[in-house]
C-alpha cells in the first residue's frame with residue numbers, strides 16, 4: 598500500500614538530505630565544546646555571518662538560548678547539551694570530510710531548503726494529500742529544519758526522515774482503539790456504519806465483526822440496508838460465514854425499526870456490540886440523509902463510523918467532511934488501502950475532519966483489516 602508515495606518521498610528525502618549535506622559546515626577552527634557550554638546561537642538571517650563565526654560569538658558573548666523551534670520534543674537547548682557531551686576532536690582535512698556531517702554544524706536557512714520543500718509539497722499534492730494538510734506538513738518541516746544552529750551526530754537522511762516522521766505524525770492523529778472503547782462503555786456498544794455505495798461498507802462490517810469476535814466480544818449485526826436489492830442476502834452470507842447473528846426485516850422496511858430491534862435483541866441477550874449497517878447513500882441525497890438522521894435519533898449510536906475507500910483520494914475526504922457535517926461521524930474506516938498507491942486520503946482524513954482514522958481495509962479477506970495507528974502508515978510510507 599502507498600508504494601507510489603513511498604517512492605516519491607524517498608527521492609525528496611534524498612534531495613533534502615543533500616541540501617543539509619551541502620550546508621553543513623566543517624568545525625575546523627571551532628573551539629572544543631562540552632556539556633557545560635549550553636549555548637545556542639540565534640538563527641542567522643540569510644545574509645548573516647557563517648555558522649562558525651556565530652558559534653564563536655555565541656560562546657564569547659554568552660548569548661542566551663533561543664526558544665525551541667518546534668513544539669513537543671526536547672528543546673533545541675537540551676539537544677545542544679545532549680549532542681555536545683563529547684569534546685569535539687580536531688581532525689585533519691581529509692578525515693574531516695570523511696566523517697561526513699557527523700562532526701559538523703548543521704544550519705539551514707529557508708532558502709537552503711526552499712527547493713526540496715517545494716518538491717515535497719508537489720509530491721504531497723500529487724498524492725491527493727489535502728491542501729491544509731500539505732501546508733501543515735511543510736510548516737512543520739520548516740520549523741524542524743530551518744534556523745537552528747546545532748552540531749549533528751547523525752546522517753542527513755536520518756534528520757530528514759525524523760522531521761518528516763514528526764510532521765506526518767502530527768497530522769495523522771492517534772486513531773481510536775475500538776476494543777478499549779467497548780471495554781470502557783456500557784454494553785451493548787452501538788456502532789453505526791455510514792458511507793457511499795460500493796465502497797466496502799458491508800465487507801468492513803463483516804471484518805469488524807470478525808475481529809471483535811476473535812477478541813472475545815459478542816456481536817450482533819443489524820441489516821439496516823433495506824434499500825438496495827440483495828443487500829440483506831449479502832450481509833446474511835457474511836454473518837453466516839463468521840458465525841454472527843443477523844437481525845433483519847424485509848427489503849424496503851424502515852431501517853430504524855430493524856436497528857431498533859437489533860439493539861433490543863442485544864440488550865435481551867447481554868451482548869457486547871451492535872454493528873448497524875445502513876444503505877449506502879450520497880451526501881447530496883436529502884431524503885436518504887434524513888433517513889440516516891432518523892436512525893441516529895432512534896438507536897442513539899455510541900459511535901458512527903464513516904466508511905469510504907482510500908482509493909477515492911480527496912473525494913473521500915470531501916465526502917467524509919460532508920457526512921460529518923450532516924449526520925456526524927466519530928471515526929473513519931478507509932477500505933481498499935491495499936489498492937491505493939497514493940495514501941493521500943489516509944494521511945489527510947483525520948486532520949481534515951478532526952475525527953480519527955479507526956481502521957484500514959487492506960484486502961478482501963475478513964482478516965484484512967488493520968486497526969489504525971500512526972506507525973502503521975508511517976512505516977508504510979517512510980520504510981525503505
Ligand SMILES: Nc1nc2c(ncn2[C@@H]2O[C@H](COP(=O)(O)OP(=O)(O)OP(=O)(O)O)[C@@H](O)[C@H]2O)c(=O)[nH]1
Nearest residue numbers: 794795796797798799800877932933958959960961
Ligand atoms: N481490495 C479490497 N477490496 C475490498 C476491501 N473492502 C471491500 N472490498 C471489496 O469492495 C467491493 C464492495 O464491497 P461491499 O462491502 O459490497 O461494498 P458496500 O459499500 O457494502 O456496497 P453497498 O452494499 O452497495 O453499499 C467488494 O468486492 C469487496 O470485496 C478492501 O479493503 N480491499
